[in-house]
Every structure is written in structure tokens, then in C-alpha cells.
Amino acid sequence: MRVFWVVCGIAAALMASTVITSTAKAQDPLPSWRDDAPKKAIQSFVASVTRDGSPDYVAPADRIAVFDNDGTLWSEKPYYNQLAFALDRVKALSSEHPDWKTKEPFASILRGDTESLLSGDEKEIVGRLLDIIRATHAGMTEIAFNQIVLGWIENARHPETKRLYTQMVYQPMLELLAYLRANDFKTFIVSGGGVDFMRAWAEKVYGIPPEQIVGSRNKLKFELRGGRPSIFRLADVEFIDDKEGKPVGIMQHIGRRPIAAFGNSDGDLQMLQWTCLGRPLQTLCLYVHHTDDEREWAYDRDSAVGKLDRGLVAAKVNGWLLVDMKTQWKQVFPTP
Amino acid sequence: MRVFWVVCGIAAALMASTVITSTAKAQDPLPSWRDDAPKKAIQSFVASVTRDGSPDYVAPADRIAVFDNDGTLWSEKPYYNQLAFALDRVKALSSEHPDWKTKEPFASILRGDTESLLSGDEKEIVGRLLDIIRATHAGMTEIAFNQIVLGWIENARHPETKRLYTQMVYQPMLELLAYLRANDFKTFIVSGGGVDFMRAWAEKVYGIPPEQIVGSRNKLKFELRGGRPSIFRLADVEFIDDKEGKPVGIMQHIGRRPIAAFGNSDGDLQMLQWTCLGRPLQTLCLYVHHTDDEREWAYDRDSAVGKLDRGLVAAKVNGWLLVDMKTQWKQVFPTP
Numbered sequence: 001m002r003v004f005w006v007v008c009g010i011a012a013a014l015m016a017s018t019v020i021t022s023t024a025k026a027q028d029p030l031p032s033w034r035d036d037a038p039k040k041a042i043q044s045f046v047a048s049v050t051r052d053g054s055p056d057y058v059a060p061a062d063r064i065a066v067f068d069n070d071g072t073l074w075s076e077k078p079y080y081n082q083l084a085f086a087l088d089r090v091k092a093l094s095s096e097h098p099d100w101k102t103k104e105p106f107a108s109i110l111r112g113d114t115e116s117l118l119s120g121d122e123k124e125i126v127g128r129l130l131d132i133i134r135a136t137h138a139g140m141t142e143i144a145f146n147q148i149v150l151g152w153i154e155n156a157r158h159p160e161t162k163r164l165y166t167q168m169v170y171q172p173m174l175e176l177l178a179y180l181r182a183n184d185f186k187t188f189i190v191s192g193g194g195v196d197f198m199r200a201w202a203e204k205v206y207g208i209p210p211e212q213i214v215g216s217r218n219k220l221k222f223e224l225r226g227g228r229p230s231i232f233r234l235a236d237v238e239f240i241d242d243k244e245g246k247p248v249g250i251m252q253h254i255g256r257r258p259i260a261a262f263g264n265s266d267g268d269l270q271m272l273q274w275t276c277l278g279r280p281l282q283t284l285c286l287y288v289h290h291t292d293d294e295r296e297w298a299y300d301r302d303s304a305v306g307k308l309d310r311g312l313v314a315a316k317v318n319g320w321l322l323v324d325m326k327t328q329w330k331q332v333f334p335t336p
Numbered sequence: 337m338r339v340f341w342v343v344c345g346i347a348a349a350l351m352a353s354t355v356i357t358s359t360a361k362a363q364d365p366l367p368s369w370r371d372d373a374p375k376k377a378i379q380s381f382v383a384s385v386t387r388d389g390s391p392d393y394v395a396p397a398d399r400i401a402v403f404d405n406d407g408t409l410w411s412e413k414p415y416y417n418q419l420a421f422a423l424d425r426v427k428a429l430s431s432e433h434p435d436w437k438t439k440e441p442f443a444s445i446l447r448g449d450t451e452s453l454l455s456g457d458e459k460e461i462v463g464r465l466l467d468i469i470r471a472t473h474a475g476m477t478e479i480a481f482n483q484i485v486l487g488w489i490e491n492a493r494h495p496e497t498k499r500l501y502t503q504m505v506y507q508p509m510l511e512l513l514a515y516l517r518a519n520d521f522k523t524f525i526v527s528g529g530g531v532d533f534m535r536a537w538a539e540k541v542y543g544i545p546p547e548q549i550v551g552s553r554n555k556l557k558f559e560l561r562g563g564r565p566s567i568f569r570l571a572d573v574e575f576i577d578d579k580e581g582k583p584v585g586i587m588q589h590i591g592r593r594p595i596a597a598f599g600n601s602d603g604d605l606q607m608l609q610w611t612c613l614g615r616p617l618q619t620l621c622l623y624v625h626h627t628d629d630e631r632e633w634a635y636d637r638d639s640a641v642g643k644l645d646r647g648l649v650a651a652k653v654n655g656w657l658l659v660d661m662k663t664q665w666k667q668v669f670p671t672p
Contacts, residue, residue: 278563
């Protein structure tokens with residue numbers, strides 16, 4: 001009997017090994033990435049932190065990877081997709097707010113003038129966006145808001161490409177998320193966007209569950225009415241998960257330092273600093289550089305949305321990866 | 337060759353099945369629970385939400401279980417273990433604060449009078465505890481605080497039992513955590529305790545990683561000094577994860593409604609309401625009732641720490657499980 005099992009075992013082992021090697025050869029985990037510096041650096045990083053006995057080995061529990069969303073996982077031009085959602089909400093709610101016809105920033109929105117929303121300095125822009133968020137993202141329960149977002153994301157289309165917003169995610173980044181998870185990384189979104197806006201659809205689109213999404217937050221209030229509990233969304237924006245807020249959001253929510261961080265703008269700089277600077281272990285920081293004005297958009301230093309200026313300098317100084325979207329991504333969006 | 341594989345397959349299948357059935361018979365997932373109503377209810381709940389094709393089936397991603405910590409996963413008498421940590425910190429820091437000798441609540445602590453800390457109404461008690469937290473849980477980096485907590489939890493002993501605090505966790509609850517995880521539940525702590533205090537040791541003790549711990553929070557600040565990033569703990573207590581704060585903390589952090597919640601005090605009431613009231617699906621809510629003055633402590637309505645009054649009524653009205661620690665737990669603490 002023992003001999004019989006040994007024979008089975010050896011035969012099985014032989015079969016398995018052939019299967020493994022052949023599939024390993026066959027499958028490129030990052031097919032939309034050109035065989036170029038960033039792809040090679042990503043793969044050697046993953047190999048060195050996952051290889052048992054490697055001096056850079058990191059236990060699976062500590063393989064935390066954080067991703068910005070707007071401009072890193074999906075497009076953010078001509079303006080943030082969540083702003084497109086908010087503008088549609090302003091139009092839908094305008095009949096209940098006759099005063100909006102003469103009150104900025106709502107009057108401009110109702111006139112169809114979105115450009116003025118993003119004019120002026122950053123402080124002015126953020127102020128306008130917060131006014132719009134307060135007016136459109138509050139005054140209902142969490143469950144109701146979730147339904148509103150789902151109804152929008154399943155039907156709304158991008159003003160220029162006319163594609164569903166969920167079809168304007170980056171194919172190379174979807175591959176990167178899957179590749180990291182296949183190597184026992186836990187993938188998180190850490191975005192300036194509204195956490196509940198993203199949670200409504202991100203699990204389906206990115207495979208990232210609600211509890212692994214960190215974002216900006218409205219204040220919430222628990223109420224029990226007639227034996228039915230609910231969570232109401234209040235107008236105060238309680239936390240803005242951007243710039244210095246990103247490492248704070250990471251420590252509040254995740255409670256440990258990531259070993260890999262991915263962004264595309266100066267709003268991600270502190271998250272990349274927190275992940276990659278002054279540490280004794282191997283880390284990976286990567287900036288997606290929007291250089292492709294044919295397949296997507298080309299912008300950096302002078303853009304009101306997704307400005308990348310200090311980050312470009314930091315990437316050079318610290319040796320972070322800078323992905324040239326135009327030359328280093330074979331494909332930008334998923335094939336419909 | 338084909339016949340050879342079939343033979344191997346059948347033999348392997350036979351072996352496997354015997355192994356499975358025998359272990360299934362052999363293993364009781366909740367050996368420290370008496371074969372009584374709560375244990376049976378827990379097991380039938382888990383069976384009904386995990387059985388494929390069951391009308392109550394819940395997908396693994398939605399199997400969220402939330403646990404209070406103090407009094408639910410470990411002891412909280414004669415006062416919260418985190419308060420014992422804070423008192424030790426006050427003593428350790430007193431030389432740097434000569435004014436504490438005459439300033440309350442520090443003067444009482446330095447005199448060894450802890451009872452007065454928990455006298456008066458709840459508002460007075462909370463006020464004192466917040467003063468102590470501000471003085472002992474801030475003014476250092478997150479990393480430094482983590483090291484301070486670890487140094488304490490590995491050596492400090494309970495004032496009455498003289499056991500390590502990590503040996504005063506409840507064996508039946510450790511079994512329950514493991515049993516739920518074995519059934520693809522994701523287990524979270526949702527506690528009024530300080531999130532960073534718990535995160536320092538909870539993964540090792542409960543198998544719950546930092547990112548699955550929700551608690552009260554100090555304000556944090558990101559700084560980059562000489563190219564080295566750090567997160568500083570500020571004195572403001574930014575969020576108190578208790579009572580109405582618990583469902584809010586759940587929605588901020590987890591972003592979906594749990595289907596199972598476990599607590600022991602009125603501070604957990606809203607978390608249990610949010611989990612179990614007004615929903616069309618099967619849920620489980622359980623209160624641990626401290627009735628064992630021999631093996632642990634007996635307290636409920638009149639206790640300053642872990643008061644259970646409104647919760648007792650709610651458990652009765654809503655048919656939540658109430659565990660009589662004295663009669664329904666065979667063992668309270670792990671065998672040393």
C-alpha cells in the first residue's frame with residue numbers, strides 16, 4: 001500500500017510541476033505594461049518581498065498596498081467623476097432649491113458652466129467643491145445615498161468619451177491590483193474622493209471591499225426612529241483625505257504603514273513619503289504620469305485637477321517610479 | 337495510465353472522506369460553551385447564513401461580525417485595562433509634571449486612590465478619563481506609542497488576579513472568533529477603547545489585524561522633518577467610539593452593516609440595534625452577561641464600568657441572546 005501511495009505521489013508531483021512551469025511561462029501578470037523599467041521594478045519588488053528567506057521578505061499581513069483613485073485607477077478629466085455626479089445631483093435637486101438660480105456655485109452649474117468651478121486658486125476651487133458636496137451628498141441615509149450613487153454610476157456617461165465611468169478605469173492598474181493580491185498583498189484605496197461614493201461601486205470594479213477604502217467623509221449621525229435604526233449623512237465634511245490627510249487616514253483606518261503606494265498628483269505626495277521615506281525595508285512608490293493626449297489626457301504642473309509638480313521633483317530625488325502612460329502602457333482602458 | 341489515475345483518485349477520495357467525517361465528529365468548535373441555548377442559537381445562525389441555497393444565505397463578503405472589547409473579549413474590572421495602562425503612565429511621567437501632585441485627577445492617582453476616578457455620574461467619570469488620556473496617550477509618534485503599549489502589555493499584571501492582561505481574555509469568545517472566521521466571517525473589534533492601544537496587541541491575542549479594529553481616536557498629525565516622515569499623536573480626542581458612536585464608527589470604517597454583533601454593556605446597545613433591528617435578513621446579536629462572581633465578576637445595572645441596564649431590556653424585547661457567564665461558559669479564561 002505504501003509503495004502504491006509513493007508512486008501516486010511522485011506521478012502527481014511530476015504532473016503538477018509541469019503544469020506550474022508551463023502556466024508560469026504562459027501568463028504575464030501585467031500584459032498591458034510594456035516590458036520596460038517600471039514593470040521590471042514592480043516585479044522585482046514583489047519577488048524580493050515575497051520570496052521566503054529573502055533579506056527583504058515581508059510577511060503577508062504587512063503587505064499593505066495603497067492606491068489613490070482619481071487619476072491613478074480611473075480618469076479624472078475634464079474634472080473629477082464625483083464632481084460630474086454632484087453636478088447631475090444639483091440639476092436633479094434644483095426644483096427644490098429655486099434660490100440656486102442666483103446663488104453660486106449653483107447658478108453656474110445650472111447654466112452649464114462647469115469651467116468656472118475650476119477657475120481661481122486651489123482654495124477657491126476646494127471651497128466651491130465643498131459647497132456642492134454639502135448640498136448634494138447629505139440630508140439622506142447612508143443606504144439611500146448608496147442607491148443614488150449606484151443609479152448614477154450604472155447609467156451616467158463621460159462628457160467627452162461617452163463611455164460609462166466604470167469603463168474609464170486603467171487596464172494596467174487593474175492588472176497591478178490583481179497581481180499584488182495574487183502575491184498576498186491587501187489592496188486599499190486612499191483617495192480624496194468621498195468614501196461612500198467609492199464604496200458603492202469599487203468592489204465590483206476594482207475588487208476592493210468597502211472596509212479597504214479610505215476617503216473623505218461627511219459627518220454621520222445614528223438615529224433610532226420607531227424601532228428602525230438609520231445612519232444619516234450630515235452636511236459637515238468631517239475629514240478630507242488629501243495631502244497631509246492621506247497618511248493620517250492610513251493610520252486611522254489601516255493602522256500600519258503600507259509598503260507600496262501608487263498615486264498621480266501632489267495630493268498623493270505625503271502618502272508616498274509616509275510609505276517610502278526613512279525606512280529600513282524595501283518599499284515601492286509609483287506615480288502615474290499623464291502624458292497621453294491621444295488615448296487619455298496629458299497634464300501635470302499646470303493642471304487644476306490632478307496637479308503633479310512637487311511630486312515630479314520628489315519622484316526624481318527619491319528614485320520613485322514614474323510611469324509614462326504614453327510609452328509604457330500598451331493599453332489604457334479595458335477593451336469594451 | 338488513465339486507469340492508474342482513476343485508482344489513485346478513488347483511493348485518495350476514500351481516505352479524504354474518512355479523515356473529514358472523523359475530524360468533523362471529533363471537533364466541537366465551541367468546547368468552552370455549555371450545550372445550551374446560546375451555543376445552539378449561534379451554531380444554527382452560522383449554519384443558516386453559510387448553507388448554499390439556504391433562504392438566509394449571506395455571501396462571505398457580507399459576513400461581517402463586530403465585537404466590543406472591554407467586558408466582551410477580555411475583563412474590564414475593577415476598571416478598564418487601558419485605564420490601568422494610563423495610571424502606570426501617569427506614575428511614569430509624574431517626575432516631568434510636578435504640578436500633578438496637587439492637580440486632579442492626577443493627585444488621586446499618585447496617591448494610589450483609583451476608586452475616586454470612577455465615582456460620580458458618567459459625565460464626571462468620562463471627563464476624568466479624557467484628562468488622563470490626553471496626558472498619557474499624546475505627545476509622541478504613533479510608532480513610539482505602539483512601543484510603549486507593547487512594553488506595558490507584555491509585563492503588566494492585573495491588580496487582583498496578578499495575571500497578564502492578555503491572559504484575561506475569554507476562552508469562549510476566542511473560540512467564537514475562530515469559529516466565525518472558519519465560516520468565512522470577517523471579524524472586527526468595535527470598542528470604546530483607544531484604537532491604537534488595541535492595535536498594538538490584538539492581532540497576536542485575538543487574530544484581528546489592525547485594519548479590522550475600530551475604536552476611539554486621538555487626533556493625528558503628519559510631519560516631515562529632515563526627510564523623515566512621522567505621525568504625531570495630538571491631545572484632542574477626535575472620536576469616541578461608544579453608544580451612538582459605534583454604528584457611526586462601523587459605517588465610517590467598515591462601510592457595511594454587520595450581520596452579527598457581540599457586546600456586554602449599554603455602550604454596545606446602538607451597535608446591536610444597527611446590526612439586528614429592522615432588517616429582512618438573519619442576524620445575530622448577543623450580550624455577555626457578567627454573572628460569575630467566583631471565576632470573574634458579577635455586575636450589570638449598577639456598575640460604573642460596563643453598566644448593562646437598557647441593554648438587558650432590549651435583549652428581552654428583541655430576543656437577543658443573553659449569555660449567563662456563570663452557567664453557560666464551562667471555562668472563562670484560557671488555561672495558562
